[in-house]
Amino acid sequence: MPDWKQIVRKNLGVFEVCSPEFTEELAAHLEDNYEALLGEGLPTEIAFQHTLGQIEGRRRIWLVLRFLQEELMTGFMREAALPGLMTSAATGLFYWTLALGHIRGNVIWLLGGPLPLWWWCLLPICGALGAILSRRNGRSSLQRIAASLLPSVTLGTLILLLFAIGFTLSGFVNHYQLVSARLESLGLVPPGFAIIPAAFSLLGAAIAEVRTKKFRPLA
């Protein structure tokens, strides 16, 4: 009798790490399948190959994908984090496309520096995308808001973290101009890359919400 547990471990190592119980369950399934084929009168080698075929090639990839989809894509991940991640990716893509197209952010000078107006104008699309994806997968309005705001929240956190590190280092250097420059940019960067983008994203999410409600089919 082949050691099916060992065979599953060899072919599907990812399950051994994520869920050893799943490995044992799959091995038990293969064992039963193998014995059923032998019971039908198939030669040992053919029964073995036939059973092994269930966890090889295309079927192995499909099994891993389905496992990951079911085990990892649950709850918060499916309803808020993934839509949020997609929204963040779209936000970044827009920003870098504008940068590559030399559509610079020196459109307005609100707080003494260049601010990415064109990027802001594209952000409602990202916010709407986050809200729609979250609605498709989830339920609550809070999760839809979280999904559409994730890029701004992430950027805001990152910016504050960078400033905190910057100030700490400036303290060590004790250079007045450096601190002054940081204070100046503190007034420019968080609004430009976190607060105003959040507002634009929310605007997109709100539009998506209204449009979806308006065109929701009658139950």
Add this chain to the structure above:
Amino acid sequence: MAAVNAQIKRGSAELAVLTLLAENPLHGYEIAKQIEAQTGGVLRFDMASLYPMLHRLERKGWVKAEWHTLPNGRRRRCYRLTAAGRKQIAPLRAQWRAFFQALESVTGFQNA
């Protein structure tokens, strides 16, 4: 027998499994084989569809899995229906009945 589209199969799988487990606890292989036998091979689950779905049902609290040692000394993870799972069967049946009635009214597939 005509092959069934994967999407339809996926949607009907939960009801088929819950209904089967309402009778008695079974392990994965038995579930797959019984469904295949009872549907004349129309519904056939491979490992990639069956086990992730069983784990999803377990997470929802509709089934409970426990390791049992069989008389031959082998361990099998058996699934049994919980009270919450039992409650799901009637609404799922009603949904499928409504779906088929709606489909029938459009396509007249019963007379096809």
